[in-house]
Amino acid sequence: NAGVMQNPRHLVRRRGQEARLRCSPMKGHSHVYWYRQLPEEGLKFMVYLQKENIIDESGMPKERFSAEFPKEGPSILRIQQVVRGDSAAYFCASSPPQVRPQHFGDGTRLSIL
């Protein structure tokens, strides 16, 4: 029973490029969450999605960031025109309907040159 799978594990981009982070939830999980962690800090919520729906995006920056969780395939967190401040570890978590807690992937470490 595979856990939450994130890829890539490490991603390097130059300023102005686009970054795409993928998350495949655990089997049977229809809820996906994205969190961002800066060095030496706790995780900050970004967005909560169900299949084809964004439920809560209160933690998403207003510009350049978007997320989707299509009917088929992984959830995607997309960052356009990346800047140095986007460098962080991005974690995805998933859960079944109405069940706590959340199961986390190992994250994508994004580095901006």
Add this chain to the structure above:
Amino acid sequence: SQQGEEDPQALSIQEGENATMNCSYKTSINNLQWYRQNSGRGLVHLILIRSNEREKHSGRLRVTLDTSKKSSSLLITASRAADTASYFCATQGGSNFGNEKLTFGTGTRLTIIP
């Protein structure tokens, strides 16, 4: 400001000793959870305590919750080298539904000295 703040920020103890970490939060919650994060890895869920519970045990872990003080503690007994990690509290708030965002504390970095 942080919803959850933990102290101490860092803790070093000898193997076999007990480790206690504290967490405070600001708003009303449905439950509070503790997670462990090993370096370079994702978070692993340890234990969940609901707002109407005061204490919970799981193996060598003991969690308390004081909603009047908006605080929680995590006790790890008989520590082992493998317990070296960062520990985070996270609150899930308000509704009766299970699926809500987690609000994390700043974490305690625990080092167990063999």
